[in-house]
Amino acid sequence: MTHSRATGHTPFFMVYGAEAILPADLEYRALRVKAYTDQGNKTYLEDTVDQLDEARDVALLRSAKYQQAMRRYHSHHVRGRAFSVGDLVLCLVQSNKNHHKLSPPWEGPYIVAEVLRPDTYKLKDADGQVLTNA
Known part of the structure; x- marks a missing residue:
């Protein structure tokens, strides 16, 4: 109506x-x-x-x-953001599998290891292991 x-x-x-x-x-x-x-x-x-x-x-x-x-x-x-090597970032959870509705939507923090091109980054966790797209 x-x-x-x-x-x-x-x-x-x-x-x-x-x-x-x-x-x-x-x-x-x-x-x-x-x-x-x-x-x-x-x-x-x-x-x-x-x-x-x-x-x-x-x-x-x-x-x-x-x-x-x-x-x-x-x-x-909306302001654009650019990250540089060494910045701490959070990643949006791409899959809600095995998550309930109160699970946090972000995971991390991760460290920016390399800037591949604008808005594309290679990340590593606190242990220094580079993240791969699974």
């Missing part, structure tokens, strides 16, 4: 082309329910079927615009 900021429509509308009617609206005879007639509904459906593709295209454009704005915000507010 809540309009998405990205599309401007409810998910129900995006699927079915009409707004959902809640059981409470039926029970308490909301204005939409009172104004319902079979003949008016048929003409309304014919009109909305023609406009549904246009509404979905507009929603697609709004979604793209929203994603661009989010990407721009993220790029503006």
Whole structure:
């Protein structure tokens, strides 16, 4: 029932082309329910079927615009980090196998052993053993 900021429509509308009617609206005879007639509904459906593709295209454009704005915000507010040899770093756990939901999402600390290229590092643990991708 809540309009998405990205599309401007409810998910129900995006699927079915009409707004959902809640059981409470039926029970308490909301204005939409009172104004319902079979003949008016048929003409309304014919009109909305023609406009549904246009509404979905507009929603697609709004979604793209929203994603661009989010990407721009993220790029503006997130700082890149570069590590040098000898820095201590934590690694994100790639597999949740044998982990429960309260397990820490990070493992380490590891020491940067070598900078292979920007944002790519060779790491070693506290014992000096170089980590390999398992």
